[in-house]
Amino acid sequence: MPADFAIETAGLTKIFRSRWSRKEFCAVDGVSLQVPRGTTFGLLGPNGAGKTTFVKMLLSVVHPTAGQALIYSRDSSVPESRRPIGYLPENHRFPTYFTGAGMLDFYAALSGVSAGDRARRIPELLELLGLADWGDVRLAKYSKGMLQRIGLAQAIIHQPSILILDEPSDGVDPVGRRHIRDILHGLEEKGTTIFINSHLLVEVELFCRDVAILHRGKVARTGSVKELTMGKGYKVSAPGEMSDNVRSALGAFASGVAARDGVVDFQFGTREEANRAIDLLRAEKCEVESMIPTTSTLEEVFIATVEG
Amino acid sequence: MLITAALIRDTFREAMARKIFLALILVETMYVLFFLFILKIDIVEGTVATFTVFGKTSHGMDVNRLVSEALGAVASFLYTFGMALAVFASAGLIPSVLEPGRIELLLSKPVSRHHILLGRYLGNLLVVGLIIAYMIVAVWAILGAKTGIWAASFLTTILTTVSAFGILLAVVVFMGVLWESTAVSTLVAIALMIISVILAQWEWAYRVLSSEWARHLWKGLYYVLPKIFDLGSMTRAIVMHKPIESWMPLWSSGLFAAVVLGASLYMFSKRDF
Numbered sequence: 336m337p338a339d340f341a342i343e344t345a346g347l348t349k350i351f352r353s354r355w356s357r358k359e360f361c362a363v364d365g366v367s368l369q370v371p372r373g374t375t376f377g378l379l380g381p382n383g384a385g386k387t388t389f390v391k392m393l394l395s396v397v398h399p400t401a402g403q404a405l406i407y408s409r410d411s412s413v414p415e416s417r418r419p420i421g422y423l424p425e426n427h428r429f430p431t432y433f434t435g436a437g438m439l440d441f442y443a444a445l446s447g448v449s450a451g452d453r454a455r456r457i458p459e460l461l462e463l464l465g466l467a468d469w470g471d472v473r474l475a476k477y478s479k480g481m482l483q484r485i486g487l488a489q490a491i492i493h494q495p496s497i498l499i500l501d502e503p504s505d506g507v508d509p510v511g512r513r514h515i516r517d518i519l520h521g522l523e524e525k526g527t528t529i530f531i532n533s534h535l536l537v538e539v540e541l542f543c544r545d546v547a548i549l550h551r552g553k554v555a556r557t558g559s560v561k562e563l564t565m566g567k568g569y570k571v572s573a574p575g576e577m578s579d580n581v582r583s584a585l586g587a588f589a590s591g592v593a594a595r596d597g598v599v600d601f602q603f604g605t606r607e608e609a610n611r612a613i614d615l616l617r618a619e620k621c622e623v624e625s626m627i628p629t630t631s632t633l634e635e636v637f638i639a640t641v642e643g
Numbered sequence: 644m645l646i647t648a649a650l651i652r653d654t655f656r657e658a659m660a661r662k663i664f665l666a667l668i669l670v671e672t673m674y675v676l677f678f679l680f681i682l683k684i685d686i687v688e689g690t691v692a693t694f695t696v697f698g699k700t701s702h703g704m705d706v707n708r709l710v711s712e713a714l715g716a717v718a719s720f721l722y723t724f725g726m727a728l729a730v731f732a733s734a735g736l737i738p739s740v741l742e743p744g745r746i747e748l749l750l751s752k753p754v755s756r757h758h759i760l761l762g763r764y765l766g767n768l769l770v771v772g773l774i775i776a777y778m779i780v781a782v783w784a785i786l787g788a789k790t791g792i793w794a795a796s797f798l799t800t801i802l803t804t805v806s807a808f809g810i811l812l813a814v815v816v817f818m819g820v821l822w823e824s825t826a827v828s829t830l831v832a833i834a835l836m837i838i839s840v841i842l843a844q845w846e847w848a849y850r851v852l853s854s855e856w857a858r859h860l861w862k863g864l865y866y867v868l869p870k871i872f873d874l875g876s877m878t879r880a881i882v883m884h885k886p887i888e889s890w891m892p893l894w895s896s897g898l899f900a901a902v903v904l905g906a907s908l909y910m911f912s913k914r915d916f
Binding site for chain 1: 645646648652656657660739743746747750755913916
């Protein structure tokens with residue numbers, strides 16, 4: 336029976352010890368996460384939250400102090416379990432003696448792609464990533480954005496079913512970013528599980544279905560982007576020509592008040608409060624422009640989580 | 644096999660991209676050419692009529708003896724300086740692969756850590772082996788063409804020099820994994836080469852040292868550490884068709900390399916990157 340989860344961690348913990356003083360620092364503290372097959376998953380967190388250490392433990396680059404990381408229910412420390420993974424690390428340093436095509440050939444061979452398939456896939460991917468004319472050029476001549484694109488090509492050359500991307504848009508201009516997102520959408524449609532570790536909240540919000548927010552090594556929040564950003568409250572808008580008494584009565588229980596183009600917006604935390612506001616406005620013969628449920632941005636959720 | 648071949652090819656690429664390897668080939672080519680031009684031999688009916696080196700001419704030497712001595716001297720030179728240069732050239736190849744941003748990607752592939760390190764070791768050994776083979780075959784061909792004597796025993800120098808380099812490379816790998824420093828790796832390997840010359844004089848040390856524990860320490864170190872100097876002497880003896888007194892330096896140095904390489908693999912498998 337195929338595993339339900341592409342990635343699964345149970346109590347994953349990493350404690351770093353300094354070599355001499357033996358001082359301990361817990362980078363990841365008992366993280367249990369489940370990433371279903373075929374989903375797009377974003378891992379968020381402030382600097383030093385333990386995101387990169389977590390990703391490295393998924394790939395067995397860092398050994399967990401406790402807990403387990405599973406790829407399709409197999410321990411990720413077993414090399415064969417990593418065959419379905421494509422990975423683009425943060426701050427990668429591809430050897431500059433490679434040409435673009437040479438680099439793809441090397442990493443594809445390490446992923447077990449046959450010579451025939453490599454010969455076919457390399458030009459295809461260079462074309463897809465807009466690097467068709469750069470295949471024979473040494474990586475030393477590539478710009479940061481081009482290195483990021485060739486890095487993505489090496490991550491997908493063996494057609495992985497799980498793609499782990501650490502800051503995939505780092506150094507890429509907005510057009511290139513859009514291009515990368517389109518490629519990732521194409522892979523998502525084919526059922527690839529995409530796991531993104533990124534500081535760019537807008538990018539994660541645009542692309543990912545599920546997210547987890549890591550804070551001080553622990554999962555502070557997890558859920559779908561839709562769930563996390565919904566239910567912030569309600570906005571009641573009314574024409575600006577209302578008495579000061581009405582305005583202050585509404586302002587007393589509104590969480591926010593803002594005026595724009597002759598309209599005043601009152602923000603309320605609950606539906607009951609919004610209805611109470613409407614009753615008050617109607618009782619004072621004031622008109623109601625609109626009442627709409629409002630959502631939070633992922634950025635607001637993120638900040639509330641790490642600061643609250 | 645596909646993965647091993649990829650790792651070896653990668654080491655070749657990196658070795659060739661490093662100017663130090665090209666410099667090594669250049670130096671060795673210059674040495675071969677130098678050897679070609681300084682040596683003038685005139686052979687008449689199996690005897691050296693005149694033999695000129697550095698402008699000095701000798702008459703009526705036995706050609707077999709001459710060739711044997713010339714090859715012995717060349718083998719010793721190649722063994723010592725060729726290997727020292729190879730250590731300098733190779734020492735950076737292990738730390739470079741452990742650089743942040745590069746090692747993570749390698750380790751994320753479905754390849755065991757042992758495979759990665761041994762692939763690198765093997766690749767390095769092959770690169771240096773080819774360069775050493777190029778030089779030894781070239782010298783052998785020049786001398787053979789000039790004297791008509793094709794001393795096959797000289798070609799065993801390839802094997803002994805590469806074996807001795809393999810032992811030092813194990814040390815380079817160990818230091819590379821432990822410290823990730825090219826300088827430290829080079830320093831330790833060259834130090835072992837030099838120390839082996841001193842430790843090989845343990846019989847002399849036994850006579851002159853008054854302290855018993857110092858004698859034991861000297862001999863203990865001699866047995867434990869790789870016997871690079873003794874392996875060089877063995878190489879010369881093979882080339883000159885002299886008997887080998889003991890194969891102990893070969894197997895004990897091989898054992899040392901195996902232990903050091905095993906320790907490197909263990910450390911590499913346990914490390915976080």
